[in-house]
Amino acid sequence: MRQSIYAIVAICVFSAELYSQSAPSNSQAEKAKIELGRRLFYDADLSINGTMSCATCHEQRRAFSDGNSLHPGALDDPGKRNVPGLANVSLYKNLTWAHNHLSGLAEQSFAPIRGTDPIEMGMNAHEDEITKRLGQNSCYQKLFSLAFSEEKGAINLGAVSKALESFEKTLISNDSLYDQKMKSKQPLPTKDAQAGKKLFFGAAKCNSCHTAPLFSDDDFHQVQPQNQVAVNKIKDNGLSDVTGNPKDKNFFRTPSLRNAVLTAPYWHDGSAKTLTEAIQKHDVKINQALSEKEINKIIAFLQTLSDTSFITNPQYAKPSQECPY
Known part of the structure; x- marks a missing residue:
């Protein structure tokens, strides 16, 4: 990468x-x-x-x-x-x-x-x-x-x-449970979430691409091509479709993991239906063949990235028909 x-x-x-x-x-x-x-x-x-x-x-x-x-x-x-x-x-x-x-x-x-x-x-x-x-x-x-x-x-x-x-x-979106605990310098509320955070920023190397605080490095990385053509009849070569450079084939931007629990399915083609599938689809060299327990702990951490205020803020909601001016 x-x-x-x-x-x-x-x-x-x-x-x-x-x-x-x-x-x-x-x-x-x-x-x-x-x-x-x-x-x-x-x-x-x-x-x-x-x-x-x-x-x-x-x-x-x-x-x-x-x-x-x-x-x-x-x-x-x-x-x-x-x-x-x-x-x-x-x-x-x-x-x-x-x-x-x-x-x-x-x-x-x-x-x-x-x-x-x-x-x-x-x-x-x-x-x-x-x-x-x-x-x-x-x-x-x-x-x-x-x-x-x-x-x-x-x-x-x-x-x-x-x-x-x-x-x-x-x-x-900057008021998730993770953000709140970071600001107050307190640990996450559960042992699984704490262990998941340690894995995320440590051995699992998730943070190498899903870099905090955006939980994305805003960069492009090469992923294994999916059998997408049969699904929607549109060939997708990723970044190379824009740059014309064959070296950019199958490069896609790292998605943010903020509110990840709310944004299923995952990956650029929506081929991962769950967070477990999304994690498992990563290169073995990156996630080091994480065990089921480790994946569940990482998901427990990802759950703390959900921002309730973001999805309920009335300033972002559909406006009333009445004109404010």
Whole structure:
């Protein structure tokens, strides 16, 4: 496996950013942009036939994943990869399973909205329809005007992507039981969780890729190819599909293990239905053929990474139909 210089240096940066999150700007424009982004996140009008929103695949109760191995698009095109959770997504440089050239969350939002590999929301070549639909909503008119006054409230895909980015930047998960005990410098509540933590950061070497505090090193690693083509008829070469470099074949980004208990199934193709399967699928050289008892202890530790406040925070939930402005 490879590890970039970026991944090594970023550990301290991630730690500082994750545990020092401040409230969003109090400016009216920023508040409006976040609220606008939240409403757009839950709005199926961003899909070709009005059946799919961002929240269709990213459910808050599942830490913004969806519980399926793969999710078909709005027009029933087959999904390509498992839906990742969105906890702390703004702290990542690499924003998807296998793409290393995205400038930020705004650009990343174009992939589901108008991407063609795979087709998800199906709005490619129909971007003007987004302007038309949203422009008919009086609340959106007010929110775009407040959020993008410098652009005279223009409603277009560019503004939509920026608003979605503003909302997604608020999706911070840093109050799990693990975080609470770390802050108070107290041990985890059970012996199994304590033993699992010791294995995770020690002999099992989980932390070599699932690096705290994000529990991901935000880097790409090569995994054994799965028999995915027979499942969804889409060939997936991982990072090499973006870079064109055959050396990047089957390289995928390390997923975060925060809220892992809530985000099954696992791996880029959703091929591991349980945490036990996910751990067992790792290279024997990495997990050293862990015993069943050791795996159960690691899972006990992973359970402490669940953040109840993250999945119940009303600021992340579907907004009411009543316009706040």
